[in-house]
Amino acid sequence: MKRIFIMDDDGLKEYVPLDSLQKQMDFVIEKSVEQVSTEEELLTIADLVRKFKVTRPTIYAWMNKGLLKKIPIGGRVLFHPDDINELIKRTRNASS
Structure with missing residues (x-):
């Protein structure tokens, strides 16, 4: 996951690009669905x-x-x- 750190007057802030978050969420959801279906069966x-x-x-x-x-x-x-x-x-x- 890509992370961008920006320093401004309020201090250091971290930004995560939206496409990077989406890929991570898709992976988590896919794994969760596999686990749920196996666990429930x-x-x-x-x-x-x-x-x-x-x-x-x-x-x-x-x-x-x-x-x-x-x-x-x-x-x-x-x-x-x-x-x-x-x-x-x-x-x-x-x-x-």
């Missing part, structure tokens, strides 16, 4: 604990039984919302 174990009001060991037990399809990424375990919704539908249909 995949759920963590903590998200499932809150959603189902169960303990972490229960979530691990569901994974071991094959009820939850996990997505291991970089040492983290994530879940796709479609898989969670499918689990809910299967459980609802089985209890009917």
Whole structure:
């Protein structure tokens, strides 16, 4: 980002050209949109604990039984919302 410093009677002032700010804002917005879409799509174990009001060991037990399809990424375990919704539908249909 380009910066222009101007000294006048009031002291040193910094000016940032508008096109430089626009490029920076476009980058920030683009990265934010990518992060939001990824973060909203995949759920963590903590998200499932809150959603189902169960303990972490229960979530691990569901994974071991094959009820939850996990997505291991970089040492983290994530879940796709479609898989969670499918689990809910299967459980609802089985209890009917």
